[in-house]
Amino acid sequence: MTAAAIPADNAGPVANSRSLVEQSLRRRYAAEARFKAYGIAAIVIGLSFLVIVFASIIQRGYTSFVQSEFRLDVTLDKDVIDPSGKGEESDLLIADYPLLIQDALIKALKLDPKSRVDSRLAGELLSSNADTTVRNYVLANRGEIGKTVPFWVLAHGNVDSVVKGAFDRSVPEARRKLNDKQLGWIDQAVASGALAKRFNTGLFTFGASSQPESAGIGVALIGSLFMMLTVMLLAVPIGVAAALYLEEFAPRNRITDIIEVNINNLAAVPSIVFGILGLAVFINFMGLPRSASIVGGLVLALMTLPTIIIATRAAIAAVPPSIREAALGVGASKMQSITHHVLPLAVPGILTGTIIGLAKALGETAPLLMIGMVAFVVEYPTTPLEPATALPVQIYMWATAAERGFVERTSGATLILLAFLACMNILAVILRRRFERRW
Amino acid sequence: MRASVEHTVTFVSTSLLLLLVLGLAILGFVLGYMRARAIPETAGRPHSRPGYHGWFVFITTLLPAVFLIALWSAAAPPLINSLVKAELPERELSKSPAELSLTISTVQSLARGMELLSPGQIAEVRTGKPVLGEMLEAKGVPLASAPLPYLVSAALKQNALTSTSGLLKTVVGLALAIAGLVFGYLRVGHAFRARNNVEGVMLAGLAAASTVAILTTVGIVFSMLFETIHFFQHVPMSNFFFGTVWDPRFSAAGQAGASEGQFGLLPLLWGTLYISLVALIVAVPIGLFSAIYMSEYASRHVRTTVKPLLEVLAGIPTIVYGFFALITVGPFLRDAGAALGLDISATSVLTAGLVMGIMLIPFVSSLSDDIINAVPQSLRDGSYGLGATKSETIRRVVLPAALPGIVGAIMLAASRAIGETMIVVLAAGIAAKLGWNLFEPLTTITVKIVSQLTGDLEFNSPQTLVAFALGLTLFCFTLALNIYALYMVRKYREQYE
Numbered sequence: 010m011t012a013a014a015i016p017a018d019n020a021g022p023v024a025n026s027r028s029l030v031e032q033s034l035r036r037r038y039a040a041e042a043r044f045k046a047y048g049i050a051a052i053v054i055g056l057s058f059l060v061i062v063f064a065s066i067i068q069r070g071y072t073s074f075v076q077s078e079f080r081l082d083v084t085l086d087k088d089v090i091d092p093s094g095k096g097e098e099s100d101l102l103i104a105d106y107p108l109l110i111q112d113a114l115i116k117a118l119k120l121d122p123k124s125r126v127d128s129r130l131a132g133e134l135l136s137s138n139a140d141t142t143v144r145n146y147v148l149a150n151r152g153e154i155g156k157t158v159p160f161w162v163l164a165h166g167n168v169d170s171v172v173k174g175a176f177d178r179s180v181p182e183a184r185r186k187l188n189d190k191q192l193g194w195i196d197q198a199v200a201s202g203a204l205a206k207r208f209n210t211g212l213f214t215f216g217a218s219s220q221p222e223s224a225g226i227g228v229a230l231i232g233s234l235f236m237m238l239t240v241m242l243l244a245v246p247i248g249v250a251a252a253l254y255l256e257e258f259a260p261r262n263r264i265t266d267i268i269e270v271n272i273n274n275l276a277a278v279p280s281i282v283f284g285i286l287g288l289a290v291f292i293n294f295m296g297l298p299r300s301a302s303i304v305g306g307l308v309l310a311l312m313t314l315p316t317i318i319i320a321t322r323a324a325i326a327a328v329p330p331s332i333r334e335a336a337l338g339v340g341a342s343k344m345q346s347i348t349h350h351v352l353p354l355a356v357p358g359i360l361t362g363t364i365i366g367l368a369k370a371l372g373e374t375a376p377l378l379m380i381g382m383v384a385f386v387v388e389y390p391t392t393p394l395e396p397a398t399a400l401p402v403q404i405y406m407w408a409t410a411a412e413r414g415f416v417e418r419t420s421g422a423t424l425i426l427l428a429f430l431a432c433m434n435i436l437a438v439i440l441r442r443r444f445e446r447r448w
Numbered sequence: 449m450r451a452s453v454e455h456t457v458t459f460v461s462t463s464l465l466l467l468l469v470l471g472l473a474i475l476g477f478v479l480g481y482m483r484a485r486a487i488p489e490t491a492g493r494p495h496s497r498p499g500y501h502g503w504f505v506f507i508t509t510l511l512p513a514v515f516l517i518a519l520w521s522a523a524a525p526p527l528i529n530s531l532v533k534a535e536l537p538e539r540e541l542s543k544s545p546a547e548l549s550l551t552i553s554t555v556q557s558l559a560r561g562m563e564l565l566s567p568g569q570i571a572e573v574r575t576g577k578p579v580l581g582e583m584l585e586a587k588g589v590p591l592a593s594a595p596l597p598y599l600v601s602a603a604l605k606q607n608a609l610t611s612t613s614g615l616l617k618t619v620v621g622l623a624l625a626i627a628g629l630v631f632g633y634l635r636v637g638h639a640f641r642a643r644n645n646v647e648g649v650m651l652a653g654l655a656a657a658s659t660v661a662i663l664t665t666v667g668i669v670f671s672m673l674f675e676t677i678h679f680f681q682h683v684p685m686s687n688f689f690f691g692t693v694w695d696p697r698f699s700a701a702g703q704a705g706a707s708e709g710q711f712g713l714l715p716l717l718w719g720t721l722y723i724s725l726v727a728l729i730v731a732v733p734i735g736l737f738s739a740i741y742m743s744e745y746a747s748r749h750v751r752t753t754v755k756p757l758l759e760v761l762a763g764i765p766t767i768v769y770g771f772f773a774l775i776t777v778g779p780f781l782r783d784a785g786a787a788l789g790l791d792i793s794a795t796s797v798l799t800a801g802l803v804m805g806i807m808l809i810p811f812v813s814s815l816s817d818d819i820i821n822a823v824p825q826s827l828r829d830g831s832y833g834l835g836a837t838k839s840e841t842i843r844r845v846v847l848p849a850a851l852p853g854i855v856g857a858i859m860l861a862a863s864r865a866i867g868e869t870m871i872v873v874l875a876a877g878i879a880a881k882l883g884w885n886l887f888e889p890l891t892t893i894t895v896k897i898v899s900q901l902t903g904d905l906e907f908n909s910p911q912t913l914v915a916f917a918l919g920l921t922l923f924c925f926t927l928a929l930n931i932y933a934l935y936m937v938r939k940y941r942e943q944y945e
Contacts, residue, residue, distance in 0.1 A: 344650060
């Protein structure tokens, strides 16, 4: 580009510099195109990461919404269930239901009931929790004892993976969890309709279990619900009140400056630190029970507070001063102008911020690990003071479980978590689109 | 489980009391409202509208009583404990603190067990007969050994004090609520400035809410500081800050004479920084180029579609990324490495860093996008006027002008990376060492906090306390990064506003 770069032996200085400029232009335009391509490539890479994350989880998880179950005609033998004939609940609870179910399966597979090996192999096809359905039915309908009733009972996790085609049959028989005989029975049962995939309600209702086929997120959903309620009841009123004070009433001085810097910093403190705070303050100092969803809710409320304060302040600041002045002009007090006029106009913005904050809290795991939510909870909690787990913690526990069958469950639970989050975020977007006012 | 039952019991009685007080307050509101309505308007309109009078009575009924009940509930248990402790014989009190606390917890479990018994049974226990063990056994509260007589009497005292305290709390709380109601009701009148009083209380409430954020920070710092000081009484500071070996010796914990283990911070800090660096190497180019394209090249339509889509990456919970790393990225990298003849383990610095980088993309891109947009158009126009192409303008004019803000955005992303937990817990491994190999597992501060605090160790061992020291280190580290980054971003934004 510079004059010194022009060679002396060319035809004319004008044509010469022109061709030089054209050459450099070509180079510069190429650089321009390259630069733009880098930008497009970056966006494409970013978006493809998004697609890969979702695709990998959906591909592994969608099968978890169906579960293999055997359709068996179980004879509710009176001698096995209620030998004393008194119908006492303690007898009914401990009766040998697995035996009844195993007999029904042997009959359904047309096996020889006298062959003990076959009986044992057939029993391995059933989930160790298969008897729950039958037991609950008997307890609810004592009149049915002695009759033959059709049931859908859970198949073992290994059978489930065979039915879903995830079982590698090429592995030598000795190293497989199911042998050729059992695989033959499974194929036969599938063909006859005695073994089928049904919608997996257990995934949504069961509690913790060491067997993948009888593990579910029921307890975790209740725990998460309690936590979200706690967060809503605590973080929203406190957050909105704090934002109102800081935005409308606070004098501009050192203290309010410190509060502001503090809130911005709290929003960026690692979540695990909040968990340590919860362990030290709520559990060790205040003596609240470990693993309780109220402690989780308190910790998540503290974590969500900055998000809600920041969103509420933005929503309040967006209400034009003319509204306040008009209210003051007709004789309202400052508090009245704010509670009667500014706050109602800021509600859509506050709601949007709150929902986004709640969505963040719903997916949070690390602080909950600190306060002992990593717990094997089978029973549904009825109050927030009882031990519970949370949806993301359940995912963490399944992700670290050794059983292969849990991978599918984990992906399924992840999909449910993502569906919740997507609904919340879509709701926030809709609220913003519909009610947001531009002044 | 039993502790939570006891919690439920006190929780219900206190919440019943609070409900009663709330009922009284609502009654106060109605009474105050009616009385204000009945004020004759002969001397002109009253100062405040009836509703404010109602709220005034509501507040005078509710607030003092609730404060008292809260204070009582917080102060009574320690007070009762010290009174019960005074009941114990001299030789118990002279024992070591650990044994004393064991005795006290025995007394408390006895007291809880006796609450299940009927009054007749309690009377039998009072006679001093050794029947308590059987009775509790029958209620499903097995005892390790027959309780000593003075423990039983201490437990009886504990129960008596607790029930007296509960009764007194109820009586005094309700009395205060009624007194407040009467006081407020009598204040209702023509010239009474009920509105100003109510608004004053509201303002005080708003101001109090804004201090919760400060209290949280104070709580974080102090809760970790105390335990950290505690930790440094067990382990010298030089061992922690400059030690190069992390070996907390879980197996030896609690055994007398066992060596304390090594608590070197450096391997953990190294792992944290190394993984964060890998994450930033992934996130910064992708995020920055996306931001440049979105703010300078893309049409409005593309920008409004792509920006929220990229931000979805920031909305995915970190546990989902962790699972993705564990189940998809780790095995993929291991297989890919095997195909290329590299030995990549399934949990490695590369896996954790790559996935964390994906998570950080929107942190870099969205903030940088905002900052690049804030660069005034006049700077670009000046550059175009001199004949520069678009990319030359961006590289030579826009980016240098936006640089401080972009650095701030990258530092915010770095602080996220350092404090990130779930991805590294699932994908980085647990090996604490100082090593360069990208393909081997390393561990981070957050992973060790999780593993030290999710065990079943007693709380006072250095193995548990070290987690607080690690937490404080992490907090200080990210705080410094955040303050500096926020300062940069804000200063830069103000520069062109």
